[in-house]
Amino acid sequence: MLEQLLIFTRGGLILWELGNALKGSPIDALIRSCLLEERSADAAFHYDAPAGCAAYTLKWAFDNDLGLVFVAVYQRILHLLYVDDLLAAVRREFSRVYEPKRTSYDDFDETFRQLQKEAEARAEEIRKFKQAGRAPAAPGKKQVPGAASRGSGKQRSSGGGGSGKDESDGDPGKGRRSENGSSKGHENEIKPNSRAQNVVVHGKENGAPQVEAFDVSKLQKLRSKGAKKTDTGGGGCKAAKAEPKKIAKKNRVWDDSPSESRLDFTDPVDDRGEGPEIVVADQGESMMDKEEIVSSDSEGEEDEEVRNEKPDTKKKGWFSSMLQSISGNALLEKSDLRPALKALKDRLMTKNVAEEIAEKLCESVATSLEGKKLGSFTRVSSTVQTAMEEALLRILTPKRSIDILRDVHAAKEQGRPYIVVFVGVNGVGKSTNLAKVAYWLLQHKINVMLAACDTFRSGAVEQLRTHARRLQIPIFEKGYEKDPAIVAKEAIQEAKRNNSDVVLVDTAGRMQDNEPLMRALSKLINLNNPDLVLFVGEALVGNDAVDQLTKFNQKLADLSMVPNARLIDGILLTKFDTIDDKVVGAALSMVYVSGAPVMFVGCGQSYTDLKKLNIKSIVKTLLK
Amino acid sequence: MSRKKWAVQLNRCDVTSVGFEEWGVSLLNVRVLRRSKSNTILLAGLSGSGKTVLFYQLRDGSPHLGTVTSMEPNDGTFVLHSELQKKGKLKPVHLIDVPGHSRLRPKLDELLPHSAGVIFVVDSLDFLPNCRAAAEYLYDILTKAIIVKRRTPMLILCNKADKVTAHSKEFIRKQLEKEIDKLRASRSAISTADIANDFTLGIPGEGFTFSQCRNKVTVAESSGLTGEVSQVEQFIRELVKP
Numbered sequence: 001m002l003e004q005l006l007i008f009t010r011g012g013l014i015l016w017e018l019g020n021a022l023k024g025s026p027i028d029a030l031i032r033s034c035l036l037e038e039r040s041a042d043a044a045f046h047y048d049a050p051a052g053c054a055a056y057t058l059k060w061a062f063d064n065d066l067g068l069v070f071v072a073v074y075q076r077i078l079h080l081l082y083v084d085d086l087l088a089a090v091r092r093e094f095s096r097v098y099e100p101k102r103t104s105y106d107d108f109d110e111t112f113r114q115l116q117k118e119a120e121a122r123a124e125e126i127r128k129f130k131q132a133g134r135a136p137a138a139p140g141k142k143q144v145p146g147a148a149s150r151g152s153g154k155q156r157s158s159g160g161g162g163s164g165k166d167e168s169d170g171d172p173g174k175g176r177r178s179e180n181g182s183s184k185g186h187e188n189e190i191k192p193n194s195r196a197q198n199v200v201v202h203g204k205e206n207g208a209p210q211v212e213a214f215d216v217s218k219l220q221k222l223r224s225k226g227a228k229k230t231d232t233g234g235g236g237c238k239a240a241k242a243e244p245k246k247i248a249k250k251n252r253v254w255d256d257s258p259s260e261s262r263l264d265f266t267d268p269v270d271d272r273g274e275g276p277e278i279v280v281a282d283q284g285e286s287m288m289d290k291e292e293i294v295s296s297d298s299e300g301e302e303d304e305e306v307r308n309e310k311p312d313t314k315k316k317g318w319f320s321s322m323l324q325s326i327s328g329n330a331l332l333e334k335s336d337l338r339p340a341l342k343a344l345k346d347r348l349m350t351k352n353v354a355e356e357i358a359e360k361l362c363e364s365v366a367t368s369l370e371g372k373k374l375g376s377f378t379r380v381s382s383t384v385q386t387a388m389e390e391a392l393l394r395i396l397t398p399k400r401s402i403d404i405l406r407d408v409h410a411a412k413e414q415g416r417p418y419i420v421v422f423v424g425v426n427g428v429g430k431s432t433n434l435a436k437v438a439y440w441l442l443q444h445k446i447n448v449m450l451a452a453c454d455t456f457r458s459g460a461v462e463q464l465r466t467h468a469r470r471l472q473i474p475i476f477e478k479g480y481e482k483d484p485a486i487v488a489k490e491a492i493q494e495a496k497r498n499n500s501d502v503v504l505v506d507t508a509g510r511m512q513d514n515e516p517l518m519r520a521l522s523k524l525i526n527l528n529n530p531d532l533v534l535f536v537g538e539a540l541v542g543n544d545a546v547d548q549l550t551k552f553n554q555k556l557a558d559l560s561m562v563p564n565a566r567l568i569d570g571i572l573l574t575k576f577d578t579i580d581d582k583v584v585g586a587a588l589s590m591v592y593v594s595g596a597p598v599m600f601v602g603c604g605q606s607y608t609d610l611k612k613l614n615i616k617s618i619v620k621t622l623l624k
Numbered sequence: 625m626s627r628k629k630w631a632v633q634l635n636r637c638d639v640t641s642v643g644f645e646e647w648g649v650s651l652l653n654v655r656v657l658r659r660s661k662s663n664t665i666l667l668a669g670l671s672g673s674g675k676t677v678l679f680y681q682l683r684d685g686s687p688h689l690g691t692v693t694s695m696e697p698n699d700g701t702f703v704l705h706s707e708l709q710k711k712g713k714l715k716p717v718h719l720i721d722v723p724g725h726s727r728l729r730p731k732l733d734e735l736l737p738h739s740a741g742v743i744f745v746v747d748s749l750d751f752l753p754n755c756r757a758a759a760e761y762l763y764d765i766l767t768k769a770i771i772v773k774r775r776t777p778m779l780i781l782c783n784k785a786d787k788v789t790a791h792s793k794e795f796i797r798k799q800l801e802k803e804i805d806k807l808r809a810s811r812s813a814i815s816t817a818d819i820a821n822d823f824t825l826g827i828p829g830e831g832f833t834f835s836q837c838r839n840k841v842t843v844a845e846s847s848g849l850t851g852e853v854s855q856v857e858q859f860i861r862e863l864v865k866p
Contacts, residue, residue: 011721012676012694031693032671036727067696104688399726401760409806410756 002080003056003073005112007094007105010067016094016105018112019073024049026056026073035060035069037595038391041363046076061087064372065331066098082123089115287603287611332372332380340384341366344623351622353585354543357592365391389623392588396615398597402570404532408446408501411531417449417495418502419528421488422572423521424536425548426509429574429602431460433536434504435467437572437600439607441502442471449500451491452477453484453524454508464506471607474498484508485524492528505530512551522559525566534599535568537590538575545589553594568594573613574602584618662740663701663864664718668732668765669745670758671724674783677848678745679721681705682856687849694723697731704857717864724761736770741777741863743856748782748790748845751799759803766804766837775839779859786847797834797843805832 004019006027026047034045045058055076061084062069070091072083093111341362348358365387374383401407411418420437422430431454438448450468452475454460461477468475476491488505495503507524510517525533535552537545549568557565571590579586587598598613667675676691679698685705698721703714720739722732736742742765746758765771766778780800782793834841844855 006692008692010694010696011698012691012723013680013698014689014691017689028672028693031695032725036695036725069695393730394727397727397729401757403760406756406760406807409809 001074001078002083002086002116003075005073005086005090006071007090008069008071010069015068015098016108018109022049022056022073023054026058027071030058030060030071033595036394038361038364038395038592040367041360059083059087061091062367062370063091063095064368064370066095066100068094068098070094080123081126082119085122086116086119089119287608332369332374332383334366334370336380337366337369337384340381343381344384344388348585348588348622350583351585352542352579352583353622354546354589356543357546357589361388361391361395361592385623389619392619392622393615395592396588396598396613396618399595400597402597402599404599405444405446407531408441412501417492417500418532419492419505419530420502420532420534421505421507421525421528421530422534422536423507423552423568424509425511428509428536428538430454430509430536431463431467431506432605433572433574433600433602433610434464434506435471436602436607436610438467438471438473438504440610442473446502447500448473448502448504449491449495449498450475451488451503451505453487453491454506455480455482455484455487456508460506460508474500484520485527488524488528512548512555515555518552518555519559522556525556526560526562529566533566533569534572535570535590535594535596536572536574537586539573539579539584539586540575541586543589545586546593549590549594568596570596570599572600572602573598576601576603577609584621587613587618588622662718662738663715664720664735664739665860665863666732666735666739666742667719667721667745668742668761669724669781669783670747670754670761671726672750673724673745673747673758674848675721675724675745678781678783678846678853678856679719681848681851681853682719682860685851693725694721695725695728697722697735704860706853706857715864717860719860729761732765733768736765736768739776741779741859742771743779743781743859745781745783746796746800747784748793748796749784749787751791751796755799755803759800759807762800763804763807766839766841772838777840777859777863778837778842779856780834780841780843781856782843782845783848785845786850786852793843793845801832801834808832 002019004017004022006014007016008014008027024047026049029047030045034040034042040060040062043059045060047056047058049055056073057076057078058071058073060069060071068091070087072087074080074083090112093115094105094108097105097108097111344365345358345362348361349355365384368391369383369387372383374380408418422434424430434450438450441448448471450464450473452461452464454464455478458480461479464475465477476487476494478487478490484507491505492503505524505528507521508517510521512518533556535549537548541548553567556567560566571587571594573587573590576584590596591598601611601613603609603611667679669675671693676694676698677687679700680687680691682704683700683702699719701716701718703716720735722728722735744762744765747754751758762780770776771778780797782791782796784790785793830836834843842859844859846853846856
């Protein structure tokens with residue numbers, strides 16, 4: 001049954017709770033990794049207590065008008081149908097009892113027990129009804145039952161809540177589960193279609209969470225796709241989806257050896273010493289250290305005025321909506337929000353934000369605004385605008401410190417080098433930006449060393465060698481056709497020996513669908529345990545950013561040996577100067593999907609073209 | 625600018641006992657005099673340090689059923705609970721508990737201009753793992769232009785002092801000073817795009833101590849859960865004189 005049901009204010013005070021004590025801190029985890037990450041439109045949140053003692057599923061509901069949150073926690077192996085129903089009922093009842101100053105609501109216990117009984121009874125009825133109609137079962141017909149349907153066609157006498165039955169169900173499910181590589185979830189032959197859509201990610205904070213809590217409405221969506229009963233489960237389907245997109249890479253071994261010596265022109269120059277390449281050192285201050293001309297408050301006010309004075313484009317019910325907005329008593333309904341949200345979503349998409357991200361964001365903002373009272377003298381569109389602006393600001397604000405210099409100093413005190421690994425797909429600018437970061441670090445008197453672990457692309461090592469010569473820093477390289485993980489390991493040992501503070505590791509670009517290459521990358525990261533895994537993404541990318549980041553994170557999580565896999569820690573956005581200032585949405589997509597902050601922005605091809613992300617200006621541009 | 629402040633005042637009015645004249649006066653003050661005798665105190669600190677518990681302790685005398693991570697600030701104007709029994713005219717205190725989660729940091733920037741004092745809450749139990757993060761947050765606050773120019777007094781509160789393994793306030797003070805010293809070195813040349821470190825702290829060449837700050841910084845202990853908040857109340861009363 002339900003482990004616990006909590007009611008708390010948005011400010012953090014628990015108003016009412018009922019149930020057993022929970023292991024770990026699932027509520028805090030829910031708030032931090034879901035509600036504050038603008039994923040409040042998701043159906044459920046899964047939490048694993050540390051030390052594996054318990055696994056919970058959490059569902060929630062908001063009362064935006066009063067600023068309350070209702071959370072129901074139950075064991076993940078259970079599938080309680082009535083939770084959504086119960087949450088809605090509790091919200092209704094509690095809003096009647098609630099007073100702003102009151103802090104104890106013991107009398108609500110009785111009301112709650114009543115509601116719980118009713119909700120369970122209702123769920124029971126639905127289940128019985130569905131079961132009765134299941135006898136003439138045909139694929140595509142509406143007869144597939146609710147919670148009790150584990151395997152289609154298996155008659156099950158379901159007594160009591162859906163809870164107890166899961167044990168017997170777990171086993172056939174488990175086999176398929178391990179195939180998928182995806183953890184948790186009840187299996188259903190019909191399910192693979194929907195699961196193929198859900199991205200399966202290990203880390204709780206990265207990527208879209210798994211939607212596992214069974215929902216009758218989901219089932220209906222499934223049925224409309226036609227009951228394709230594949231026995232291989234979700235994994236097969238996903239692989240099938242991936243296959244057509246990317247043809248398997250051909251054998252990569254080129255017969256390099258003879259041509260390499262012929263084409264390798266740099267050696268003679270090296271022997272000559274510095275040659276014509278005199279130290280570059282000073283191209284001036286890196287743009288990282290320059291003050292951003294932050295738009296002052298006056299500009300902000302201008303924008304506000306312009307926004308407020310924009311003519312009201314909605315023709316329907318103009319007068320009544322004006323009246324309502326003046327009186328300020330209107331309760332925001334979903335239907336009111338929809339046109340404003342649609343407009344916002346379109347605007348975001350014209351700014352190059354990936355479509356699904358824009359969708360999810362709008363859903364999340366809708367959830368947080370529903371049922372709220374409109375302030376006086378405000379229109380729906382302006383309320384939505386402010387809410388969206390806050391949400392965007394929240395997402396883009398880094399949730400951990402991005403002060404690399406401080407981290408480098410900390411590592412230095414511990415007597416080990418600070419390791420940064422640059423990963424990304426082909427051609428985004430890893431090597432170029434690596435050199436820029438090296439230049440910036442050098443300006444702050446830090447000893448940098450480069451590690452050429454791109455052993456595949458012709459010219460990669462020479463490229464880094466040239467940078468190293470211009471910047472006058474040591475470089476560790478082993479030529480081509482070597483295992484990058486081993487090269488990196490040796491580079492780090494070398495760094496320890498010659499007292500370098502930072503090691504910047506360059507890797508070969510790889511497509512996110514290329515299994516063997518991703519495995520190689522995972523091996524490199526796991527073997528060397530870097531301090532910072534920097535994903536390099538270009539600002540020109542559109543919807544593909546989502547795909548890239550989720551697959552990278554997923555592969556890094558799946559292919560690691562340790563339970564706490566290293567995932568992407570930061571993002572480096574490149575080619576910012578190529579996009580029109582108006583289309584900056586890629587930054588938002590990447591940050592939303594991975595949860596990692598944007599640490600650097602590359603805006604040109606010379607050493608000084610590296611800067612930090614100005615969050616306020618990005619948000620402003622996105623919503624203009 | 626002034627309109628924004630209006631809006632902020634309007635939204636923030638959690639009506640307890642704020643008289644109309646106080647309202648009117650404070651609004652006038654905001655427009656005419658930049659330095660009004662505000663009675664706003666901010667509770668800031670890392671997530672999980674005990675700010676919300678302290679807020680309710682000061683307001684109601686007990687933390688009720690407990691707290692979870694705050695998503696929004698807790699705002700209230702009230703007379704401190706322990707002083708309700710006292711006779712005489714007591715000026716209500718406007719206390720704002722700002723969420724400590726890093727994603728919600730910008731909220732603090734909005735509220736700083738109106739504050740008469742800042743209480744920075746530190747978790748003395750779980751101090752060392754979070755020492756760096758706490759020092760960074762503290763550094764960011766101490767270097768804000770508003771704090772430096774107005775010399776806003778600050779209280780570093782070592783919360784959860786009732787636990788056996790909690791660190792002493794002296795230890796915490798020294799650790800924070802050391803961390804901030806290191807931060808000075810790494811931050812002195814950079815200005816991050818969203819939080820501008822307008823000023824540097826301390827005297828170059830010497831180790832940093834809180835006494836070098838232009839505003840008054842004191843350290844105290846407290847325990848939100850058991851109600852041991854006398855030092856906090858003292859600080860508040862010094863700032864908000866009736």
